[in-house]
Amino acid sequence: MNPKQKKLLTRIIVALVLFVIIEVAAQTGILRAAFGTPGDVYAEFALFLIPYLIAGYDVIAGALRGLVHGHALDEDFLMTVATFGAFALVLFPDTEPHMAEGAAVMLFFQVGELFQSYAVDKSRQSIADMMDIAPEYANVMEEGKLKQVDPFELAPDDEFIVMPGERIPLDGTVLTGESQIDTAALTGESVPRTARPGDEVISGCVNLTAKLVVRATKPFEDSTVSRILELVENAAEKKARTENFITRFARVYTPIVVGVAAVLAIVPPLLFGGQWSDWILRGLTFLVVSCPCALVISVPLSFFGGIGGASRLGILVKGSNYLEALGSTETVVFDKTGTLTDGTFSVTELVCAPGVSKAELAGIAAAAETFSTHPIAQSVRAYRDSLTTDARPDSDNDANLAQPDSDSTTTGARPGSSSTTTAERVRDVREISGQGVEAVVDGRNVLVGNGKLMAAHDIAFTATDVPGTVLYVAADGTYLGAIVIADTVKPDAARAIADLRAAGVKKTVMLTGDRTPVARAVAAELGIDEVHAELLPQDKVAEVEALLAQTERDTNGKGKLAFVGDGINDAPVLTRADIGIAMGAMGSDAAIEAADIVLMNDDPDDIARAIHLARRTMGIVWQNIVFALGVKFAVLVLAAFGIANMWMAVFADVGVAVIAILNAMRAMNVKRYLD
Known part of the structure; x- marks a missing residue:
């Protein structure tokens, strides 16, 4: 008392x-x-x-x-x-x-x-108690000594040290050290996560086992912990x-x-x-x-108790009005990638045109995708790199395109990096929304994308029915082949859909920009009622509009529609739905801004838990x-x-x-x- x-x-x-x-x-x-x-x-x-x-x-x-x-x-x-x-x-x-x-x-x-x-x-x-995640200080090294400073004093790119038992003060990237991180205060997840050099860590989590040196990526006022605390205070x-x-x-x-x-x-x-x-x-x-x-x-x-209970589960509800609306949810619409699938793509098959080797096909596609951070582009580059280990190029041109230069890390290279070789080989990169990428690689005009991209440039290509996301590759108007990339369905996704039905949700829908065969295969595996594929970002908004009208008709205006997305690419749809749910959005400003409910853990089952709790x-x-x-x-x-x-x-x-x-x-x- x-x-x-x-x-x-x-x-x-x-x-x-x-x-x-x-x-x-x-x-x-x-x-x-x-x-x-x-x-x-x-x-x-x-x-x-x-x-x-x-x-x-x-x-x-x-x-x-x-x-x-x-x-x-x-x-x-x-x-x-x-x-x-x-x-x-x-x-x-x-x-x-x-x-x-x-x-x-x-x-x-x-x-x-x-x-x-x-x-x-x-x-x-x-x-x-649950949201007692605000760090009181940050450790910085000054003149060989460790000094505690206010987290507000640090800026992006500043380095700080997190000792075992301390809260991580700012969002950042681990430079040195390997440790277990307790994320329970943010995600409700009891099992610690491992943080290694190169991994992203977020403020508010507790470093458990070893010293970490971290480079800040955001100022404190924009950090995850600040945004969450603001969200809870305003709820x-x-x-x-x-x-x-x-x-x-x-x-x-x-x-x-x-x-x-x-x-x-x-x-x-x-x-x-x-x-x-x-x-x-x-x-x-x-x-x-x-x-x-x-x-x-x-x-x-x-x-207030419902919002507090949800916080213990790593479910952040922005207000009781959203909790009330969630309790009336009868239709749940999902984005596919990163929501029902884990977003870790890998190349499963290459279909080469006559006279084109796998090394050439992968090398050209990876070069065109050099500056992209999309998971699909990363998987193509990773596959190209795996080929270079045992590659036996058929020609000098193959060797040049398939193998990265010794002083350059083509994979993940970005404009402004120290690599000039990549910049010389790849130029005029242009991403075409909903279709793919166009670039000039070693003087050749290269296209990497879906069938719509090939059709738009009058490329005669051979469509493949292999399940997965298909990237068609062409250079100087000539079709070179296709790269099939598969995304992994999350282990708990099927159970999450079943739990939603048990919670009283009458209809589940999946929206995706992926190919129709892939989308249907995922929907059938998970037991989703309705699927709409090959959608551009603006198409998703139109589909949600139609589903909102249908839900209102079917429930006489009493039922609500929830959209679940990754909170980064789906902001327009999250905003338009009755309830926008950002999933697996730790550290995502776009998610916290656009969504009404933020699931801090990457678990599809949290959606059903949130609906159960709301009801x-x-x-x-x-x-x-x-x-x-x-x-x-x-x-x-x-x-x-x-x-x-x-x-x-x-x-x-x-x-x-x-x-x-x-x-x-x-x-x-x-x-x-x-x-």
Whole structure:
């Protein structure tokens, strides 16, 4: 507990002890013996004021502040008026005294406030503990000594040292050292990852076993840890429609019930000659019951708990509105590469035209793809390099094209590097979106891409039906052959699709720029309902638009569509879908910006977990709404007919609030998803 909560608990305990002592004295006749009749009633009035004020002086002060600032109709005001009224019934000698009930209402109201405060703090602390990833310092070497500096002071390309047990302060690339990295705070993954020279590491993770020297790739304010912390801090600002409804409901509901309570207390005695004390008591009971704190606290707490629970699973939700929408998801659309497949391409077959060797075909294609960072280009270069080890070139030209120069690393070379040989051999590189690449290699005009690229340049080529991504290669208008590249389906992808069906998703769709035979083969292997292949980036947006319209028609506007992509190339589609989910997006600025939900781990099963969690959270929200309104409505009716007493009102307010808060806290429990 924080100091404020401890102080409130102390006041409650003191007030409760005094309350019990006074109640015992009243019930055993000690007060009547000491003060006589009606002196005992006035003694009760004075004595019960003591625990009442000890427990609730801040509530009374809050009600007065609300009156001054024009915000009177809140729970403090309702409790103050109801309890003042209970004490004021002492002015009606014909009724039973109700000072004890007045003091008890305030006392138990404060118990509910304490419980509420503790529950909210626990939920916030749960998120704070999980997201306690902000590094306090970075180690840099100055004059041969290790110095701790603020991570904000470092810039891209600065080198820093991460010792075992320390958090990585900035995103960067490992220069030296090999160590195990704990990514649990970001991904929810319990198994550490190995970081070696050349690997990318992200801020917020913990270095476990050995010293690492890292070169920063981003300033601290753009690092993964900063972006995630900003995302979590802003999540509470984006409220779900249910939350907004409850807020609007309370604004309308509270004035109405206050008016009804006033009418109930005043009109029957004036018009029908009823006893003032009886009807005032009914009005006061009605007022206590009407307090909507069970709703206005438990509903936001449920969403907050759901977001916190998702964070423990490495699922970052940008707001409760997205969690609510995810709970209504009925269609899930996937990008293929990097989402359902792991994006690690490898060359599986070369189909050479007559007179063309494998070394020549691979060498020309790899040279044209020199400056590309796409995984397909990297796989072609890797295959070319593997050929050079045992290559026996058929000609000098083959040797020149197939083998990289000794002073140049053609694979992965980039403009501006120290290699001038590559720049001399390859020039005028032009990437053609959705088709491939065109370049001049050793003076020859080379095309590497799909069938659309060949057709666009009137190249007569032989189409191949070999499963996989096919790159057709041509030079100076002559077809040289095809390179078949296959992407590996993720081991858990099929199970993830099955889990989505179990979670209630009615339709799964795959969109890809890959060839139709490849796309259909992957879809059949995974059990995906619908597939659209050979799409350009703008085609994916059009397909999602059509699927959105179809989902709306099929579900009468109740169902939602989620798009799952890698968050880098799919930003337009992520933004257009009802819910954009970026998958495996550790360190991706594009993902964090474009997506509504970020899955920090590269596990397709996290999508089903997120939907399960969202639907469970929404179930808890509606349980609280129905329970709170049901009990309150029942007791309000009983209060109007004079059947409910003040103790029932206390349960309908404080008791219902405590039960609803306990139920809301279940949203934070995600142990079942961690197993």
